[in-house]
Amino acid sequence: MKISDKKTVFKGFYEVTAVKVIDDKNNRTIDREQFNLFDSVAALVLDTNTNEIVLVKQFRVGAEKKLIEIPAGKRDVLDETAEETIKREIEEEIGYQTDDLAQIACFYTSPGPVTEKMTLFFAKVSQQTTEGGGVDGENEQIEVIKIPKTAFLSTIYEDAKTIIAQQWLQIHG
Secondary structure (H helix, E strand, C coil), X not given: CEEEEEEEEEECCCEEEEEEEEECCCCEEEEEXXXXXXXXXXXXXXXXXXXXXXXXXXXXXXXXXXXXXXXXXXXXXXXXXXXXXXXXXXXXXXXXEXXXXXXXXXXXXXXXXECCEEEEEEEEEXXXXXXXXXXXXXXXXXXXXXXXXXXXXXXXXXXXXXXXXXXXXXXXX
16 A cells, blocks of 8 residues: 555644555555644653652643643754753743653554654653743643652553553553
8 A cells, every 4th residue: 555645635733634545455546634743752751859750731622621641742843853852841841951861662643644753751850940831822731740650650541642651661660
């Protein structure tokens, strides 16, 4: 199978492309939609002073409610590396400077219809320089939540990136 044609059919906050997929095996063309999103970053953040995981709580349109999740953001700044983006997002969302950063994984968030690829990090922090809470110009209303590692590991989350980070921490402690 391969993509033979793409046409943008909607461009707003997100972009949707109509895609024609050639199925050589069955000699047919399949019509699909592709949701074109920026690649993204996320981080499991450990405050090394308190041994707490630092999370965010914010409203998510797709879920239609507030979710508790690890800090994350879009890679929407030209020429900014994934590492630079997640450090910026950690500072904006939870107010910490990053002391140490290690990549955990890189994966597609929903590879059926979505182009977004996420890079997941483990970040150690020790110095909160601002309250966090997001950026006013990005219409963010973020609540910062600090939770002991043991509580983080035993909590049930609805957000996939947070579940992946939780499972990584269970394995790598």
